[in-house]
Amino acid sequence: xxxxxxxxxxxxxxxxxxxxxxxxxxxxxxxxxxxxxxxxxxxxxxxxxxxxxxxxxxxxxxxxxxxxxxxxxxxxxxxxxxxxxxxxxxxxxxxxxxxxxxxxxxxxxxxxxxxxxxxxxxxxxxxxxxxxxxxxxxxxxxxxxxxxxxxxxxxxxxxxxxxxxxxxxxxxxxxxxxxxxxxxxxxxxxxxxxxxxxxxxxxxxxxxxxxxxxxxxxxxxxxxxxxxxxxxxxxxxxxxxxxxxxxxxxxxxxxxxxxxxxxxxxxxxxxxxxxxxxxxxxxxxxxxxxxxxxxxxxxxxxxxxxxxxxxxxxxxxxxxxxxxxxxxxxxxxxxxxxxxxxx
Numbered sequence: 001x002x003x004x005x006x007x008x009x010x011x012x013x014x015x016x017x018x019x020x021x022x023x024x025x026x027x028x029x030x031x032x033x034x035x036x037x038x039x040x041x042x043x044x045x046x047x048x049x050x051x052x053x054x055x056x057x058x059x060x061x062x063x064x065x066x067x068x069x070x071x072x073x074x075x076x077x078x079x080x081x082x083x084x085x086x087x088x089x090x091x092x093x094x095x096x097x098x099x100x101x102x103x104x105x106x107x108x109x110x111x112x113x114x115x116x117x118x119x120x121x122x123x124x125x126x127x128x129x130x131x132x133x134x135x136x137x138x139x140x141x142x143x144x145x146x147x148x149x150x151x152x153x154x155x156x157x158x159x160x161x162x163x164x165x166x167x168x169x170x171x172x173x174x175x176x177x178x179x180x181x182x183x184x185x186x187x188x189x190x191x192x193x194x195x196x197x198x199x200x201x202x203x204x205x206x207x208x209x210x211x212x213x214x215x216x217x218x219x220x221x222x223x224x225x226x227x228x229x230x231x232x233x234x235x236x237x238x239x240x241x242x243x244x245x246x247x248x249x250x251x252x253x254x255x256x257x258x259x260x261x262x263x264x265x266x267x268x269x270x271x272x273x274x275x276x277x278x279x280x281x282x283x284x285x286x287x288x289x290x291x292x293x294x295x296x297x298x299x300x301x302x303x304x305x306x307x308x309x310x311x312x313x314x315x316x317x318x319x320x321x322x323x324x325x326x327x328x329x330x331x332x333x334x335x336x337x338x339x340x341x342x343x
Contacts, residue, residue, distance in 0.1 A: 009027070009030070010040070010046060010065075013025055013027055013065050014040055014042050014044050014065065014227075015105055017065060017067055018042075020225060020236075020238060022067070022238065023066070023067050023069055023070040023071050024064060024065070024066055024067075024087075024098065025064070025065040025066075026062070026063070026064055026065075026098070026100035026136055026137055026192070027062065027063040027064070027065060027100075028061075028062055028100075028102040028138040028234075029059060029060070029061060029102065029138075030048050030060045030061035030062060030063045031050070031060070031232065032050045032063070033050045033051055033052065033054075033055070033061075034050060034052065034053055035037045035048060035049040035050065035079035036048060037077075037084075040094060043068050044065055044066060044067055044068070044071075045065070045066040045070075045071045045074075046063055046064075046065050046066075047063060047064045047065075047066070047077050047085060047087060048061065048062070048063035048064075048079075048085070049053065049061070049062055049063070049078075049079030049080065049081065049082065049084070049085040050062075050082045051081075051082040051191075051279045060082035060083060060085065060102065061082055062082070062083060062085045062100050062101065062102050062137065063085065063100070064077070064085060064087050064098065064100050066087075070089065071102065072091045072247040072251055073090045073091070073247060074087060074088070074090075075088045075089060075090055075095065075296075076088050076306055078102060080119065080123055081119060083101055083102045083103070083104075083116055083119075084099065084100070084101045084102075084119060084120060084123055085099075085100050086098070086099050086100075086123060086127075086244045087100075088131070088213055089208075090128075090247070091132070091243050091244060092244045092295045093132070093243060093244075094130055094131060094132060094291045094323060095128070095131045095132070096131065096132045096134060096243065097127045097128075097131045097132065097133050097134070098134045098136070098324040099120070099123060099124065099133070099135045099136075100136060100137050100270045101116075101135065101136075101137040101138075101139065102137050102139075103116055103117075103137070103138065103140050103141065103165060103168075103169075104116055104137040104140065104165075105140050105165075106140055106163055106164060106165050106276070112162075113165070117139040117168055117172055120135075120172065121172065121175070121176070123259055124176050132211070132212060132215050132218070132243065133134075133176075133178070133211060133212045133215075134211050134239075134241075135166045135178060135209070135211070136207075136208065136209035136210065136211070136237075136239065137207065138206065138207050138234065139165065139169050139207065139208050140162040140165045140206050141163065141165040141166040141168065141169040141206055141208065142158070142159065142161060142162055142163045142166045142184060142205065143158045143162055143169060143170055143180060143205075143208070144158050144159075144160060144161050144162040144166065144204065145157065145158050145159075145183075146162065147183070150170060150174065150178065151261055152174070152177075153170055153174050153178070153179055153180065153284060154173070154180045154183040154184065155180075155184035155185070156180065156183070157182070157183050157184065157185060157186050157187065157192070158180075158182070158205060159189065159192050159193065159203075159204065159205035160204050160205060161225070162317040165173060165206075166186060169208065169210075173210055177213050177214075178210040178211065178212060178213065179210060179211065179212075179213050180208050180209070180210045181208070181209045181210065181211060181216070181219045181222040181239055182205060182208050182209065182237075183223050184219075185221060185222055185223075186206075189203075189310060190226070191223040191224055192205050192223070192224065193205060193224060193226075193235060194206055194207040194224055194234060194237055195207070195233060195234050195235070195236050196233055196235070196332040197233070198233060206236065207237050209222055209237065209239040211241075218241050218242050218243055218292050219239060219240070219241055220241065220242050221238075221239070221240045221317075222237065222238070222240070223237070224236060224237050224238070225237075246328050250336065258317065258339050260315050260316050260317060261315060263315065264315070270314065270315070273314050274310065274311070274315065276309065277310040277313060277314050278306065278307070278310045281306040281310055282303075282311070
């Protein structure tokens, strides 16, 4: 039953990404052990972090679901624990660090709560100060409307009375110069509620998205989507940031050598040699044993390798025709001036 319920939750998350045009979706109570990365049938990428294999996973596990555009911008990600996962994205301004977390409930022992915020604080300290930090998730925290002396941390649009978890969240945000977005943006109460009790008698705002004070104006909106079917008693919370993400290219990709295709246009022999080389490689792939048992991904990976290897063997790489930034005559003149200063 657990596997069916987990698969259903992931399917509902993929549906939510499509329905609401989301790039990134954080998930709590994933209940998967260990950590890993997988691709869904719709091409979305799911990053998850849970407890070690063999431990109780009934109430923990966090994940981040990315659409294709967000996946292109993903630089790296890190599983911290069954309650914290971190992902870094490239933007046209500076990198975004998203920390998805799931805090212990209000009735949990203080030791576990303190350990969670200690781990969350250590995770945040490891990030670069110039990056845009976004911390969000099910924090089980009611922060209330009282922001006296805490104007730099929260606004006056919170719900409920502040509980112990709410005070821990406020202290955490104050120590790391974060502001809770759900309290600075005015909305009707029905749009701020993130949790509804099974008997529909109690409603609370316990899920939050916090970002750096410097970047708070990038947060354009944060509200719930009550009609979203996520299979839980929590409402989907959507935060909109005005930050344009861009595809990330590693340093190796940026400096990648290019094959010299100019000879293929001028020399027929080169073109024929390339076709022959490529044909032989594909013939080798076809003749290999157990090719019928291989998956489509494995076959495609071999095809991807065949093209660059054939190009390198026959065409070679373009030479770097970049001119020196100073001529030899200039270097000689500088050397003569250096020698004259010694006299």
